Amino acid sequence: MEVFLIFISAVLVNNFVLSYFLGICPFLGVSGKIESATSMGFAVTFVLTLSSAITWLINNYILIAFKVPFLEYVSFIIVIAALVQFVEMFIRKMSKTLYDTLGIYLPLITTNCAILGLALFGALRKYGFIENIVFGIGAGIGFTLALVIMAGIREELDLADVPQPLKGAAITLILAGLLALAFMGFAGLISA
């Protein structure tokens, strides 16, 4: 039950993009088309799931075991960068189609703050191994959900009559605000 709560909380209530503001750059940059939003979402979910497992192991068996928690940020970011590189090579070998779909989004994931944010939140909240992985999957699905909804709205926006000064990034931010307002309605799902 505990694990299920973590999952729902990461997907809906504390959505990474709309309530923690993690991964805003790709959220604004790649939400123009539903197709690319979906690819980006899958790529991020994949890396989030893997990195949640690996950073947990590193945090518990290396950093805490050897009493060097101040190396947290340096080691996390190196692991994430290496992981993204590795995933990229792996996907290219295994499935050419998937690689072409994800394209340039893969290397960009290194600087996506959702990945490092997840590792830091996981360490801060002292989740267990399974809980941390579920948290990672939930965060990834929540990110994908927000990205795809936003892309859907922006595709419709092309037909709308937006005031001249608000065109482009400004209206996207205001839309994100309204979307965040809607997601706040999920807050009642989980008490405390």
Added chain:
Amino acid sequence: MTDLSNKGIFGEFTKGFWKENPILVMLLGMCPTLAVTTSAIKGLTMGLAVLFVLTCSSLIVSIVRNIIPKQVRIPTFIVIIATFVTMVDLFLKAFLLDLSKALGPFIPLIVVNCIILGRAEAFASRNRVILSLLDAVGVSLGFTVTLILLGGIREILGMGTFFGHVVFGPRFDQWVIMLLPPGAFITLGFMLGAKNIIDRKFEEKRKS
């Protein structure tokens, strides 16, 4: 290489405030911008943290720019940045514990702040030390000012205070929504809109 005759050293410094403002024009570093600006003081702290990290990492990157092999430059930059971020984090934990707790994981997240990596890659790795320093200080001051503005607007409307001082009387109805995530998105959206209007006014003035 940057065109010196065109902008000059002073230009490198001031471009970060308006013309190449990292938040309002380049849309970089959005995550901390939106997350920490529930009050002006938090915006100021975040801005100063970025100022320190960006200045120091630009300095180091610019000094070692000719030694680093091209293939491994990005990991090198990230490690340099992560080192300075760790220093800021430990400093805040030691001297300003309350603020450090309020900013939470967003101080460590400076590591992946695109502004810093962007300046390291686009400017500091290609320019002389003194120019890189000016560029770094200018850009991060532009960042700080924007953060204070955004944090100020949200604090004034959300709590009726500015840097903790009461602005409106006790009868003021607080707009709680400004302190919540939607308020951050919407305020920044309108700030971008306002900047576009001001830019257009200037453009018209220059033409006439």
